[in-house]
Amino acid sequence: MDETRRREYLRAMGVERWVLRPEPGEPQPEPSPVQRSPVPAASPAGPEVGEGVPPPSAQDSGTASGGDRDLPAWLLEEPPQTDDYIPAREPAEYPADLEPAVGPVTDLSALGWDELRERVGECRGCELHRSRANTVFGVGDPAARLLVIGEAPGADEDRQGEPFVGRAGQLLNAMLAAIGLRRDQVFIANILKCRPPGNRDPRAEEVQHCEPYLRRQIELLAPRVILCVGRVAAQNLLQSGEAVGRMRGKALFYREIPTVVTYHPAYLLRSPEQKAKAWADLQAAYRKLTP
Ligand code: SF4
Structure with a gap:
């Protein structure tokens, strides 16, 4: 990114002060008093959050400021110049020759992880089973303290049977790394386990039919914190009609x-x-993860 664009981009994000990295061979500048400690990186051994892991750069104001070397790389990446990361939309139709949906999922309270995964894999609770390539159960540590909940599988997730792959998944990984967590140290799931055709929003009856799976996952996981990403996940999990911008920053449960x-x-x-x-x-x- 050239210097002018970099400055415009940082200002757009609210970054008012920064220190440019020196060119190779140039002396390192002295850190200014406002610069923060580097953000922790997860160790290969996979440290427990709050147990020997230094906190991410303290920043209570919610506005990035300070030397850009101290900010996570994902925060500073140049925005993409094309929309090529947006999956192509497809006709929102179901194949007609598959079995119909069978209705709401029944009681799952006695199921463990393996039985639950099996039940999801064979689910025909809503019409989405007709068009899916794979169910997307969720991925990560079944004892994780942080549960990330997204919306529904997209095209890549449907193909691979895993949530948050592709560019959005890479960004999520980088965001987690910025607070010292690897992808395999959290659990990642979606509101829906099957892909809505054409990447449309989930329908109310689909969410209703699929909700018991996520509820059971949360019961089994008993996470210390849930990170809800995006409008669909937040509104459905929290039974709210508010926009993400109005929900973020609030004490929600x-x-x-x-x-x-x-x-x-x-x-x-x-x-x-x-x-x-x-x-x-x-x-x-x-901060909520740490004791
Ligand atoms: S979206 Fe959920 S309820 Fe619908 S078929 Fe898939 S697993 Fe079953």
Whole structure:
């Protein structure tokens, strides 16, 4: 990124002060008093949050400021110049020759992880089973303290059977790394386990039919904190009609579990000026994770 664009981009994110990295061979400048400590990186051994892991750069204001070397790289990445990360939309139709949906999912309260995964894999609870390639159960540590909840599988997720892959997934990984967590140290799930055709919003009856799976996942996981990414996830999990911008920063709970609402990584790819707010939300989630 050339210097003028870099400055415009940082200003758009609310970054008012920064120190430029020296060219190779140039002397390192002295850190200014306002610069923060580097953001922690997860160790190969996978440290427990709050146990020997230094906190992310303290930033209570929610506005990125200070030397750019101290900000996570994902926050400073140049916004994409094309929309090529947005999956092509497809006709929202179901194949006619598959079995119909069978209705709401029944009681799951006795199921463990393996049985639950199996039940999801064979689910025909709503019409989405007709058009899916794979169910997307969720991925990560079944004992994780942080649960990330997104909306529904997209095209890549449907193909691979895993949530948050592709560019949005890479950004989520980078965001988690900025608070010292690897992807395999959290659990990642979606409101829906099957992809809505054409990447349309989930329908109310689909959410209603699929909700018991997520509820059981949360019961089994008993996370310390939920990070809800995006409007669809936040509104459905928290039974709210509010926009993400109005939910973020509030003390919210899902069944007494502290829940932090932030923007979806796919939205951040399109609207990088919101990354500073997402960074503040991540740090808020981190603080709730620590004892
Ligand atoms: S979206 Fe949920 S309820 Fe619908 S078929 Fe898939 S797993 Fe079943």
